[in-house]
Amino acid sequence: xxxxxxxxxxxxxxxxxxxxxxxxxxxxxxxxxxxxxxxxxxxxxxxxxxxxxxxxxxxxxxxxxxxxxxxxxxxxxxxxxxxxxxxxxxxxxxxxxxxxxxxxxxxxxxxxxxxxxxxxxxxxxxxxxxxxxxxxxxxxxxxxxxxxxxxxxxxxxxxxxxxxxxxxxxxxxxxxxxxxxxxxxxxxxxxxxxxxxxxxxxxxxxxxxxxxxxxxxxxxxxxxxxxxxxxxxx
Amino acid sequence: xxxxxxxxxxxxxxxxxxxxxxxxxxxxxxxxxxxxxxxxxxxxxxxxxx
Numbered sequence: 349x350x351x352x353x354x355x356x357x358x359x360x361x362x363x364x365x366x367x368x369x370x371x372x373x374x375x376x377x378x379x380x381x382x383x384x385x386x387x388x389x390x391x392x393x394x395x396x397x398x399x400x401x402x403x404x405x406x407x408x409x410x411x412x413x414x415x416x417x418x419x420x421x422x423x424x425x426x427x428x429x430x431x432x433x434x435x436x437x438x439x440x441x442x443x444x445x446x447x448x449x450x451x452x453x454x455x456x457x458x459x460x461x462x463x464x465x466x467x468x469x470x471x472x473x474x475x476x477x478x479x480x481x482x483x484x485x486x487x488x489x490x491x492x493x494x495x496x497x498x499x500x501x502x503x504x505x506x507x508x509x510x511x512x513x514x515x516x517x518x519x520x521x522x523x524x525x526x527x528x529x530x531x532x533x534x535x536x537x538x539x540x541x542x543x544x545x546x547x548x549x550x551x552x553x554x555x556x557x558x559x560x561x562x563x564x565x566x567x568x569x570x571x572x573x574x575x576x577x578x579x580x581x582x
Numbered sequence: 583x584x585x586x587x588x589x590x591x592x593x594x595x596x597x598x599x600x601x602x603x604x605x606x607x608x609x610x611x612x613x614x615x616x617x618x619x620x621x622x623x624x625x626x627x628x629x630x631x632x
């Protein structure tokens with residue numbers, strides 16, 4: 349994807365579509381969905397908490413794929429994709445931890461606890477903050493890309509651990525309420541809650557791809573500046 | 583803080599952060615494209631001079 353394609357007509361359509369879904373998602377999450385039987389209204393944080401972490405997982409999966417492709421083919425566009433996805437993944441992981449903390453206070457009585465899932469999510473955030481720092485510290489673009497790709501691939505391996513942590517350890521964080529192996533989602537969760545969650549998930553996905561297209565445009569333009577400067581110096 | 587207070591705090595932080603990041607990206611695009619135009623014009627100036 350070139351910068352112009354990403355930021356052109358399709359990019360704008362994606363942006364407007366995301367805005368519509370965000371507005372509809374807010375209505376469904378804050379007004380239409382009923383309060384939870386046990387937690388009351390505070391459970392409404394779930395409608396942004398689950399989409400945030402799933403978007404972060406998707407972002408780090410894109411880092412993983414982009415990094416593997418870069419190490420294999422050494423094409424700049426794969427590195428730009430991985431670096432762009434890492435930056436947005438960090439944003440969504442940080443937001444997930446903040447939302448979880450705000451949800452944890454009225455539900456568990458604490459803002460933070462060293463629970464397995466929370467700790468592994470914090471480690472994921474640290475790995476990818478480290479990824480961005482490492483990249484900014486290495487001046488040589490190719491060396492930065494190779495080092496970043498290695499960290500990106502290793503960092504992604506934390507995600508299966510986060511997912512399985514609620515099964516492997518006795519933790520405070522509850523196991524999945526919706527994707528349970530023993531019950532269909534609609535047997536366990538009110539349909540209005542499922543609809544609100546689905547709409548918010550689509551809103552986050554659209555927003556994510558819009559942000560990614562803009563971030564790729566930044567990376568692509570910066571890359572062209574470097575190439576122009578090198579050509580001018582030669 | 584009441585339960586709605588926690589909900590509004592979470593939604594407020596999330597949407598403010600996403601909006602701030604969106605505006606930050608738009609500003610980075612504007613700056614990068616201006617710099618690219620500048621670098622290109624310098625490059626063409628060098629070519630004409632030689």
